[in-house]
Amino acid sequence: MSRKITFLTLFLWLMTVTFPVIAQQKADTTCIFRFVPQKDMFYVPWKGNDTELARLLEYIENNKATILDGKLPLLVDGYCKSQGSKAENLATAKIRANRVKSELIIRAKIKEENFITHNHATEGDFVTVRLTVPVKETAVTDAEAEARLAAEPTVAGRRERQKAEAAAQQNTLADTPSETKITTDHHLSLRANLLRWATLTPDLGLEWRICPSWGIAVNGSWTSWTWSDKDRRYALWEVAPEVRYYMGEKKAWYLGAMFKTGQFNYKLSETGKQGDLMGGGITAGYQLRLNKALDLDFNLGLGYLNVDFEKYEVIDDVRVRRGNETKDWYGPINAGVTLVWKLF
Incomplete structure (x- = not known):
């Protein structure tokens, strides 16, 4: 009987040591909305924009509470390179980003402060919306777990890192200009x-x-x-x-x-x-x-x-x-x- 107890204890100890550590991960989900060169109108059925919009709206709906709380901002990047100058490209990219945000504000019932927006006079004629969507817990090996623990050796260290990340995100949101104003108020x-x-x-x-x-x-x-x-x-x-x-x-x-x-x-x-x-x-x-x-x-x-x-x-x-x-x-x-x- 004592041998069975000893074996069971040893087995449980080995399971504790060798079983993968469960950790929370996040997956970046990026949706791309295409625009006609030199134009700033957002055509939803064009070039698969309707499919991307439906996919993005589903992600937003599944994480709406977190988004509205400001913990999960939508990263919007507007691009344009079909205009004659850098200033014109940036202006068109800004309008395109605002049109996509307007569509999301109206359809998903979210707010301007839920976005972080950047505009670029390079690469192409499109707008990307990236949402860091939490996914189910996945297994992490012992080596990965030890590396994370080494990077954050103490609970206090992990808390300090989380505070720094939250402060950085808050500053980014504060510095982001309010570019989209939708007439939804009843006045x-x-x-x-x-x-x-x-x-x-x-x-x-x-x-x-x-x-x-x-x-x-x-x-x-x-x-x-x-x-x-x-x-x-x-x-x-x-x-x-x-x-x-x-x-x-x-x-x-x-x-x-x-x-x-x-x-x-x-x-x-x-x-x-x-x-x-x-x-x-x-x-x-x-x-x-x-x-x-x-x-x-x-x-x-x-x-x-x-x-x-x-x-x-x-x-x-x-x-x-x-x-x-x-x-x-x-x-x-x-x-x-x-x-x-x-x-x-």
Whole structure:
């Protein structure tokens, strides 16, 4: 019995000495996205980009918590050598890298700070995204284990190395410029049509961007002016709600549908006109970004207005009615150069 115990003890000791050490490894997974020479558009179905994108999205999804915690950054390298100069190549490489990152931010729901980006004016027309993906534990020989232990002889040494690596990674993330800004925020904007204000007609409005592509706006105008002992008058109020669809990568161009209603009272000569208006139409425009908070909105509306009004004259301070008229108008129904201020 004692021999069996001795043999079992010796066997367990040998297993402890000779059994491979289990260690955690990491495998680099690199996805390559091809670009048309001299172009910066990211064509997903082109040259296998769709397959690479699907593969990368799967890796990101499997490691999303670690990525969002900042422990597993995505290394993005943009390349271009088809332009005429180094500066143009670097600029194109930067745009290409940003387009790939934008696609990942939108599809994988990650953030700009989860990337480390470098751009190069060499090698080719592509963007690489490298993700150091943790894999299953694999066996390590005794010699490899001893070499690792020799490199890090103490627990304190290993901890110091880990701290240094974490600090280096944090500094790299801090130094990496934020190159990709995607309009994913839902913001409320205050609007003022400068063309209306130029005609002494105060105009204010609000727009709620419910998502990057859709917005709901409403503008209102009101004014009341009299002169020549109140014999001349310029007065009106209008309300114009509008639904907009923003297009393009920067969401700067848009098409919309607008409804307009209001009342007016004009007396710029001996005969005045007072009545109601109602109509609507299609709007189109472009928003030029001035800075982080301000845009300039150039817009034009085409459609139909129905105007129902009465004519009048003022005799001895008494308004004398001179008949009714109804007119239909087809053409421009709205125009604006609007200052847009993003409140939040």
